[in-house]
Amino acid sequence: MIRHTDLASAIEANVADGDTLALEGFTHLIPFAAGHEIIRQGRRRLTLIRMTPDLIYDQMIGMGCADKLVFSWGGNPGVGSLHRFRDAVENRWPTPLDVEEHSHAALANAYDAGAAGLPCAILRGYLGSDLAKVNGNIRSVTCPFTGEVLSAVPALRPDVAIVHAQRADREGNVLIEGIVGVQKEAVLAAKRAIVTVEEVVDDLTDVHPNATFLPFWTVTAIALVPGGAHPSYAHGYYSRDNAHYKAWDAISRDRDSFLAWMKDNVLSKRPEDFATQAGRAA
Amino acid sequence: MIRHTDLASAIEANVADGDTLALEGFTHLIPFAAGHEIIRQGRRRLTLIRMTPDLIYDQMIGMGCADKLVFSWGGNPGVGSLHRFRDAVENRWPTPLDVEEHSHAALANAYDAGAAGLPCAILRGYLGSDLAKVNGNIRSVTCPFTGEVLSAVPALRPDVAIVHAQRADREGNVLIEGIVGVQKEAVLAAKRAIVTVEEVVDDLTDVHPNATFLPFWTVTAIALVPGGAHPSYAHGYYSRDNAHYKAWDAISRDRDSFLAWMKDNVLSKRPEDFATQAGRAA
Amino acid sequence: MTDYTASEIMTVVAARALRDDDVCFVGIGAPSGAANLARLTHAPNVTLIYESGTIGTRPNVLPLSIGDGELCETARTTVSVPEMFRYWLQGGRITLGFLGGAQIDRFGNLNTTVIGDYDRPKVRLPGGGGAPEIATHCGRVLIIMAQSERSFVERLDFVTSLGHGEGGEHRRQMGLHTQGPTQVFTDLCVMEPDPESRELVVTALHPGVTREAVTERTGWPARFAEALSETPAPSAHELATLRDLQERTRRAHGEAA
């Protein structure tokens, strides 16, 4: 298998209509370039999993890629609503969107269980919350030692996990530093994993022994996409574009302005354009 | 509370007869100095938890500190038996020893569950093994989604966790690097935590963002004991004394030679002697 | 220096409730402002934790998101998100949680999920995020919400996060040993649960606020404590520190455009 490839080939080879996808990155290292490539390739009927759908899933939902969303917090952080997500749930535009809604704790545990090869996760969760009433995937188990009733959620096992990372080496090992989120869990829980990176280096021998590290044999494809997390950010490379997150509120509020923005900034662009967008030299 | 203290005071204030203790460190960073101090202070009827009892618990068991051992692998790594452990189980010398025996996977999960505030851990474990027949703390739960029967073990919640670490700062934050084992889990699962360290530094601001780090408010007492892991080792400070591990086989095989060695090397020594033993300047 | 906004006094008064030895799980928005104001004034040693995994963070500007780079760069350590929710929150290591919501009821239960019916909502809100478990696992919970009849409601459309449930010993009966909401800070007043019924009672009015104003903006029959006090106005130091922080924040977020 060719591990190092270009982003378009990586998506084409690994993401099919109807797949279950997890594009992860908890505020940090959100794989925007990969999401845009999926939109350009016109994937449909995807089940999208993300703790925080963020702008990337707002865009994919608004462009009609998804028919189901598994999530735990669907807002524009510090700004307000995700208008495309709301429009899909409230008005079924551009297409109806099923939602499976959890808490952060439950989804984090569900990724952990997926990585750990378990069928489900148990947690002290959802106590007194109505979420368990509207989500059939929130069940319970009884502790065989104390009799305590714990919440249970199914392990997440996406077909494809997609993450953005700081660096990969030639062999295909990947390094993630800073806010590491649930990326390791998402990759290890998934059948296939695509990683976009800021940089490819000769080797990764000089890193901290306990850094978050994905060995080459856990990764299906790696694509070099400098700036590929913009308007999210890459610790050590570029900062979060908070102004863009604020601007998204107005862009996305209206269907036409959203579609116009997507045409200019996604459909007619290429992965290489992210380097400029992130304020870095191409 | 005085967080920085000397080892004798830390043990005296935090370890009582009958307590449940976890001295952890997976081959690396085993808190030998703390174990020796517990022996010198004559603690009795302890329940000792460790994945690998190693020489430290062989010594504590042989000196009559414990009446129960919770463990998963009780050998001298790469050498053979732990003779004092065997003598206690096979011949009840110097006192009978209850054992609660698990696999590594189960104990690692049990520490994890303890740190995570859960009453039990679930794992795909013990399949086809007789261990579940002789240990009433190996039970099962059924996954409410797939119907799969999973093993369950109770979470570990020691009264005291004791670990050795490379560095602490004045405020009491602790850094562990290299083979990090289950130390973070043991500390977070325990009611009280004692940490011995190679070095106390002004601050720990220059460390990797994702290094294993225990904030000061998770630690009860810190004692500076250079060399305090010898004959185990401290990554970046000194190596494992493999020759001593080999020599232990002959020392410990016989009750009298064991007692003589303990008298000369533990009962009549002080924590300060570890610096020399570890081959470092005092 | 009595010239302050309703939002400023809400933040300042909430900040005062943090203790120097608290380990605080901070949410974005008003909670983040209040928590950092506390750190910059009377609680310099408070440990601030954001759900992105950053522990002991000391941001120079307020983050826009829960995971801005500033949080990691100034943190003592950063752990993975599963570890944050498993070892630190569920593990009982957090003394104080901060929550807000679109709707609150008289027992401090919160709705951040939907307005209207869940399956065909009038307004789809962001959802629970960390809140359902923050509400049950933190030692105590502070709530910050601007007050209106629309948000302080007789009955929630959806219970996202537990407050005192149906009141009384309800939390205890569910097996919880944490305190739940101990104070609600609004732009008008401070409310605290009655020790027995756990119904929220107004214990302090902000300077110049009348009982009538509070009653009018409360969707249930507002109750007032017998010993109703007046909130001490923000001090010059509190206000200056808050405004400096917000001004630094505005500049930082604007510049990133």
Place this chain on the structure above:
Amino acid sequence: MTDYTASEIMTVVAARALRDDDVCFVGIGAPSGAANLARLTHAPNVTLIYESGTIGTRPNVLPLSIGDGELCETARTTVSVPEMFRYWLQGGRITLGFLGGAQIDRFGNLNTTVIGDYDRPKVRLPGGGGAPEIATHCGRVLIIMAQSERSFVERLDFVTSLGHGEGGEHRRQMGLHTQGPTQVFTDLCVMEPDPESRELVVTALHPGVTREAVTERTGWPARFAEALSETPAPSAHELATLRDLQERTRRAHGEAA
């Protein structure tokens, strides 16, 4: 160069069973020697994992323990022990496990717990350690054990780790999708499970070893494959590499005194 010990040929033949793309969970002792010999000869890219959390380690000398500093210093990364057992082993990321034991039965089940009765054992052995889950979660399992009638027994005193259970489709019926023991390497021969019954069958004799010698040192009626072959003797390169490794190891462990 036909001058080698029984232990050497056991290690060399086991080493040959590792593939360059294997991810191998290595135990201390003979497995560690065999796995590193493979890495230093035909499988330079093999990933070696030790249960201490070290992933992709390339030790210059053999570790005495599962967690010598050498392992971490030469590893690509080191994870916590819970992560090792949860994400990597139970997560199904390990293609190959190496086990040994005090007793083995004809279906490759292993005892490393006790000789005699569990509650009043004649010999208290070290116990299971990682083995019970290595046996079930690795893609396939190799077993290395010096052969004797005392260790290759009709009936185990205690089943610590599952091999093929009671044989046939037993593993599959338990819900396992991993292969279990695929080869047993002894100082006399190589055994492999019969494809149907899963009983261990001798498929190759080491040079100079007779069927009678194997039968004598097997506690059950030993079976031999129809196409019984002779193990190719260790090559000069294999032996020299193994001896260099062991000599470096002896020097390193001695010096630490």
